[in-house]
Amino acid sequence: MSRKxxxxxLLALLIVGVIPVAHAQDDGRYTxxxxxxxxxxxxxxxxxxxVYQAASxxxxxxxxxxxxxxxxxxSVPIIEALIARGDIDALVTAPNDKEQSIPVLQKAHEAGIxxxxxxxxxxxxxxxxxxxxxxxxxxGSDNVQGGYIACSALADELxxxxxxxxxxxxxxxxxxxxxxxGCKNAAADRGLEVVRVDYNExxxxxxxxxxxxxxxxxxxxxxxxxxxxxxxxxxxAAIENAGLAGAVTVALFDxxxxxxxxxxxxxxxxxxxxxxxxxxxxxxxLATAYLxxxxxxxxxxxxxxxxxxxxxxxxxxxxxxxxxxxxxxPAARFGEDFILGxxxxxxxxxxxxxxxxxxxxxxxxxxxxVVxxxxxxxxxxxSVPIVEALIARGDIDALVTAPNDKEQSIPVLQKANDGGIxxxxxxxxxxxxxxxxxxxxxxxxxxGSDNVQGGYIACAALAEKLxxxxxxxxxxxxxxxxxxxxxxxGCKNAAADLGLEVVRVDYNExxxxxxxxxxxxxxxxxxxxxxxxxxxxxxxxxxxAAIENAGLAGAVEVALFDxxxxxxxxxxxxxxxxxxxxxxxxxxxxxxxxALANARGYTSVxxxxxxxxxxxxxxxxxxxxxxxxxxxx
Ligand code: T6T
Numbered sequence: 001m002s003r004k005x006x007x008x009x010l011l012a013l014l015i016v017g018v019i020p021v022a023h024a025q026d027d028g029r030y031t032x033x034x035x036x037x038x039x040x041x042x043x044x045x046x047x048x049x050x051v052y053q054a055a056s057x058x059x060x061x062x063x064x065x066x067x068x069x070x071x072x073x074x075s076v077p078i079i080e081a082l083i084a085r086g087d088i089d090a091l092v093t094a095p096n097d098k099e100q101s102i103p104v105l106q107k108a109h110e111a112g113i114x115x116x117x118x119x120x121x122x123x124x125x126x127x128x129x130x131x132x133x134x135x136x137x138x139x140g141s142d143n144v145q146g147g148y149i150a151c152s153a154l155a156d157e158l159x160x161x162x163x164x165x166x167x168x169x170x171x172x173x174x175x176x177x178x179x180x181x182g183c184k185n186a187a188a189d190r191g192l193e194v195v196r197v198d199y200n201e202x203x204x205x206x207x208x209x210x211x212x213x214x215x216x217x218x219x220x221x222x223x224x225x226x227x228x229x230x231x232x233x234x235x236x237a238a239i240e241n242a243g244l245a246g247a248v249t250v251a252l253f254d255x256x257x258x259x260x261x262x263x264x265x266x267x268x269x270x271x272x273x274x275x276x277x278x279x280x281x282x283x284x285x286l287a288t289a290y291l292x293x294x295x296x297x298x299x300x301x302x303x304x305x306x307x308x309x310x311x312x313x314x315x316x317x318x319x320x321x322x323x324x325x326x327x328x329x330p331a332a333r334f335g336e337d338f339i340l341g342x343x344x345x346x347x348x349x350x351x352x353x354x355x356x357x358x359x360x361x362x363x364x365x366x367x368x369x370v371v372x373x374x375x376x377x378x379x380x381x382x383s384v385p386i387v388e389a390l391i392a393r394g395d396i397d398a399l400v401t402a403p404n405d406k407e408q409s410i411p412v413l414q415k416a417n418d419g420g421i422x423x424x425x426x427x428x429x430x431x432x433x434x435x436x437x438x439x440x441x442x443x444x445x446x447x448g449s450d451n452v453q454g455g456y457i458a459c460a461a462l463a464e465k466l467x468x469x470x471x472x473x474x475x476x477x478x479x480x481x482x483x484x485x486x487x488x489x490g491c492k493n494a495a496a497d498l499g500l501e502v503v504r505v506d507y508n509e510x511x512x513x514x515x516x517x518x519x520x521x522x523x524x525x526x527x528x529x530x531x532x533x534x535x536x537x538x539x540x541x542x543x544x545a546a547i548e549n550a551g552l553a554g555a556v557e558v559a560l561f562d563x564x565x566x567x568x569x570x571x572x573x574x575x576x577x578x579x580x581x582x583x584x585x586x587x588x589x590x591x592x593x594x595a596l597a598n599a600r601g602y603t604s605v606x607x608x609x610x611x612x613x614x615x616x617x618x619x620x621x622x623x624x625x626x627x628x629x630x631x632x633x
Contacts, residue, residue: 028365030060030089030291032284033082035075037094037119038202039066042256042323043229043276044094047118049328050280050602051092056330057596058288058365063088070169070202072100079104083111090287092280094119097172102132109134116287116297118279120174127299136290139282139301139604141274143175146305147182147227150251152190153270153307154223157249160191164223165214167207167231170199179227179253195221200231207234208241215242222248229254232271236262255308256323263313271308273321278303278597278604285593289586292365293628294358296586296611303604320601331600338368338397340595341390342588343383345402345427346510347374350564350631351537351584352402355426357632358588359400366596371396378481378510380408387412391419398595400588402427406482410440417442424594426587428482435607445594447609449582451483454613455490455535458559460498461578461615462531465557468499472531473522475515475539478507487535487561503529508539515542516549523550530556537562537631540579544570563616564631571621579616581629586611 034051036044048064055062065082067074075096082088083104091113095101102122105115115135123132154164166183169176180197187194195218200207207226211234215221226235232252236259239248245267252259255273262268286297306321342359344352356372363370373390375382383404390396391412399421403409410430413423427448431440462472474491477484488505495502503526508515515534519542523529534543540560544567547556553575560567563581570576594605614629 028059028292030288031087032060032062032287033088033091033093034062034064034280034284035078035082035091035093036064036066037075037096038068038070040325041229042325043254043274045325045327046323047276047280049324049330050277050282051284053277053330053600054281054284054288056333057600058285059367060284060288062284067096070096070173072096075101076104079108083108083113088113089291090114090116092116092118092283092287095122095174096120098122098124098174098177099172106134114287114290116283118283119276122174125174125300136297137286137299137301139279139286140175140303141305142302143178144182144185146253146272146274147179147184147225148186149182149305149307150179150225150253150270150272151183151186151192153251154225154249155186155190155192157269158192158223161193162222163193163195163218163220164225165195165211165218165221166197167211167224167226167235168197168199169202169228169231176227183225192223200234202228202230204230204233204237207231208238211235211238212242215244215248223250224248225251227253229256229259232256232259236267240267254323255306255321257325260308260313260322263308263310266310269309273306273308273323275303275305275321275602275604276323278602281597281600281602282604285597288365289362289589289593292361292589294361294586294589296583296590296609298606298609301604301606334366334368334596334599336367336369338599339395340368340370340592341396341399341401341421342370342372343386343390343399343401344372344374345383345404346376346378349537350633351562351582353633354631355402355584355588358585358590359592361585362589362592366592368596375404378404378477380404383409384412387416391416391421396421397599398422398424400424400426400591400595403430404428405480406430406432407480414442422595422598424591426591427584430482433482433608444598445591445605445607445609447587447590447594448483448611449613450610451486452490452493454561454580454582455487455492455533456494457490457613457615458487458533458561458578458580459491459494459500462533462557462559463494463498463500465577466500466531469501470531471501471503471526471529472533473503473519473526473529474505475519475532475534475543476505476507477510477536477539484535491533500531508542510536510538512538512541512545515539516546519543519546520550523552523556531558532556533559535561537564537567540564540567544575548575562631563614563629565633568616568621568630571616571618574618577617581614581616581631583611583613583629584631
């Protein structure tokens with residue numbers, strides 16, 4: 001994100017804040033409505049298996065209502081009726097049309113029913129910055145990519161200059177529109193000619209007739225792409241009936257049993273499997289998290305693909321990527337046999353105590369056991385032996401931890417992972433935090449604040465108060481800690497952008513007394529310093545005490561990271577101007593959700609879940625809606 005955008009975001013946060021929404025139920029047994037795109041359809045039956053698994057794991061109820069056709073004429077009245085019931089806590093749905101589904105979903109949202117879209121989206125699918133932003137999340141495949149994969153494979157097989165045909169559903173459906181776009185992109189890049197696109201209205205017979213007619217009229221068509229289950233079924237049948245297996249190379253979307261059959265018997269070359277059960281599981285899990293008050297829901301979760309071909313289709317290990325047409329009972333809940341190790345960065349620390357609240361909220365919802373072990377200091381000398389001991393127990397099913405050092409924590413976490421314990425890092429990361437393309441990729445996910453952004457927010461707020469040219473001081477912890485390194489970086493970026501001079505950075509080793517002495521000394525030696533930023537709870541405590549003791553409240557503008565009760569006290573009494581609250585409870589809760597989804601075999605857990613901020617200032621600190629963001633001691 002550009003720095004300008006960050007600044008605009010900061011101002012929006014300061015003005016509007018983020019208010020948690022109260023939910024209808026208090027017993028935690030929420031009623032979540034699930035409205036797939038259409039049924040019967042093996043894609044949505046498979047999605048439902050994920051929906052019911054999550055509901056069973058997390059103890060919520062599902063009301064599923066199926067549109068008879070993939071058409072707003074069927075889905076809109078269903079959603080209207082669900083809203084009218086008055087007892088639906090959240091809606092997980094695959095909208096039938098990018099535009100026409102907006103009003104009814106907006107109505108649900110306005111009636112207090114949070115909406116998550118799975119598979120398909122409304123607007124342009126960018127719920128952060130696009131034209132439609134009210135849905136909590138869009139969980140589904142990257143369909144432009146999927147179409148591109150399909151038609152690149154045709155190009156690989158057929159070579160440049162070949163003619164292809166596309167069987168699509170109907171314009172207006174987000175997913176299949178994007179697959180057509182992706183296929184056309186690949187065609188343009190690879191020199192294929194798209195001779196014709198037909199729309200089959202999700203009807204396999206129509207698709208079959210269209211395909212037969214097109215292939216007969218255009219005997220030079222050498223390849224075709226069918227964009228979903230029904231087009232795929234029609235294409236397979238048409239090719240088979242015309243005896244064209246092998247003569248026309250076919251890529252199908254959706255791994256229903258029949259489509260896999262067409263691959264097995266050589267009628268088609270490629271079947272692209274989406275991950276509908278991941279969409280369902282994550283949709284219900286995130287809706288539940290939101291209703292529980294843990295609201296750092298990613299606006300977009302892409303769910304990935306598995307591409308079946310003649311070589312890998314016989315491998316039993318890949319059967320899990322095939323869709324099912326049978327509704328099955330979900331697997332039994334994990335129960336207390338599932339043991340989650342939780343190793344915070346250090347304790348006691350209100351930040352990690354609050355994180356623990358999130359971990360335990362999710363764990364008790366799922367009925368699993370948590371073994372929490374606290375390092376006495378934020379230091380690998382304390383945390384590494386703890387993790388070693390957890391590995392040695394031999395009964396830990398997943399580890400949620402805040403590593404103390406980007407580099408020095410790697411070996412022990414690698415050992416856990418290699419020993420079969422999936423690792424989720426919360427708050428801090430190892431390597432460079434990019435677990436997809438960075439130097440360290442084995443952790444399942446990194447759940448935490450965007451700390452460069454947080455540092456930027458803090459120092460942009462100082463710049464706004466102090467104006468360009470002001471001198472500021474940073475109290476930081478120790479180089480090597482991922483989060484606080486990034487906050488320093490973000491603050492320096494803001495200073496560079498907005499004309500502040502960073503006179504000095506001190507490192508306080510997570511000790512409030514050291515921070516206090518350093519701060520007092522620096523302010524005395526540099527009376528022209530008019531602003532300071534403390535990058536975490538302990539630096540913040542020291543800064544607050546030093547400013548208070550020196551009688552400098554008001555003379556030095558202070559931005560503190562971390563909303564402990566003491567830091568909020570410094571804001572209330574005017575010692576400091578801004579307190580930046582992270583969402584540690586969300587980190588803990590999401591960490592457990594990621595561990596559970598992974599344990600169920602879902603492979604679409606995001607490698608990065610950013611958890612956002614709440615910025616306290618003098619105006620909003622006494623607002624009851626802000627109270628949820630204060631850390632618990
Ligand atoms: O391919 C899926 C889905 O992704 C699309 O949105 C509509 O068609 C299916 O439902 C399969 O029939």
